[in-house]
Amino acid sequence: MNFLPSTSFVCSLHRAFLILFICSSTLLGNAQELTEEENKQTRRIQELLVTAPEKAKEEASKLSQSASPFARYCGQYYTANYYYVKSNYDESKKILTALLKEIDSNPALSKQKNYQDLMGMCVNKLFYLYKNVGAYNQALILMTTYKDKIPNDRYDQQLGILKIAMGEYEEGIVLLKSDLRTFKHIDLGVAERKEMNNKLFADRYNEIGEAYQKYFVGSRQTKHLDSANVYFQKAANIMLDEPSQADFTRALLNMHQAKSAALKGDYQTALRFYQRRNAYPEINKNLRTVQIFDLGMADCYFHLKQPDSAIYYAKAFVRNYQQTKVSKENLLLAYSLLSKNYSEKKNTEQAYNYAQKSLALIEELDRIKSKSVDFLHNYTISTIRKEADSILNRQFTFVGIMIGLVLALGIVFWMFYRYSKKQKDKHKRFLSIIQRLKEPKPIEPINTISIPEDSSTKMMDDELIHKIKTGLEKLERSETFLKSEFKLAFVAKKLNTNTAYLSQYLNQVLGKSFSDYTQELRINFVLRKLSNSPQFRNFTLQAIAEEVGYKDATTFVKVFKKHTGLSPNYYIEHLQEKDL
16 A cells, blocks of 8 residues: 655645735735735735744734724734644634634625735635645535635635545546636736745646646556646746745655655655755745655655654654644554554554554544535535526526426435435345344355256266365365465365366355355355454454455455445444444
8 A cells, every 4th residue: 555645735835825925915905904014014924924933923913903904804814824834723713714704794894805805815724724634524615605705716726626635536637727727927016026926826736736646546547647747847847946945846846756756666766755855954944844754754664664764754743743733634644654564563552553543533534525525516516506597597487497496306305315215225234234143044145146056066976066065164164265365276175176166066056156155255254253343343444354365455345345235334333333
């Protein structure tokens, strides 16, 4: 398994700063309420948030005491930015949410261009805050709430980011590219630096490159990795000529190159890229950037069979996570690395400890993504429906609209019925398994079909049939089928017969192939052990797979679903509920 740290949350931080620079130029230019001195003060705060955050907070606090309401709001916004930089997301969210509510509740303010720009900046900051901590559903709710109230210049980008986070790579990349085509260079105000505007474009190129890397992980198509590298190089070309950004640009390019090498399985090359971190002290100013290098190096050392080094860097990531609280997905990778490396070192206590942490975090991530995927799907449908209704209002009569609504409601009820039926069927299968497990005789697979004995069975000698039957029963009692080498030739040799006779017996007497026979034995074993051993339920799917003779969790899950109609996670979860 490849552990592939994401660089997206580092880009998010820098993108947030740059959007702050560019958007605030427009905001300040339209803000009649700001005096010349207050304008200069906001410029200083913007610069200090990058170079000296503590000083920026001090200046923002002064601005918050201004007699001008708009200046006070700006001071509060920059104070929230300070807490965002310090990864104090709770305080940052509290300030931004209160500020949005106060402006939005005052129609006189919310209609003014400068206040709309300020609201847009608050929404953008909250979006990245929610995205960084994995609260995708909250980010989606935020977008829907303020979509019609603020400038709509980042909608495609944000929706694309969330779709990629949910695993909908193709749609997400299309949206990011659409945003890139429509995004325009903004006329810079006095003292604004062109490099900040360029960095916004560079970040968009990097964002698309990272999306292609994630797409490659699922598809394993080299063209996606090639596309990623093209976009990374475009981003670097924009910024390498900027003296103040050159070092960070090279560091970011190294991170991307390291990840691409790791994706190809070339961990030695990937490690060399990550080790170049020492040449760019600029990254040490940002703890999140340091985390990416730490996790990447831990991954490389794990694959290069150097568990001590892998544990050192994985623990460094976990330690820093307590401050940043960014990316639960990367925290899961760190836990998994620690569990596997401690297992390599035969430290079973620590390996089990981190395996438990991994399981708990997986359940949390599943809940988050399940809610967010449903919301994202529904939100996309509601957006299309809203646009369609707008056209209908101009072209059709009231009757036509009512027909459309009835059809839409019918579809909704039909989808709800299908969903309810599917859940009931799953629960019925689950109860059927539990009932079968209570029976003294070995359980039959749920989807096994009884095949009548074919007349050609008589072609086998009765003595041979008895020999194979008793031999198989002996192997079943000794649970030999749990071994990975339990293949047709292996079993035939154990029974002192040949593969042809064994296959004929299975096909004609038992009515199944050797593969189905093996799968049924293993799945029946897992069902019983999960039912009788609560501790076994805490194993990872990979561990359970290896326990019953499969090399990877993917194959095990596929076989489990085939023979039960349920996923292992569903079955385990409902066993836990049943025990309660």
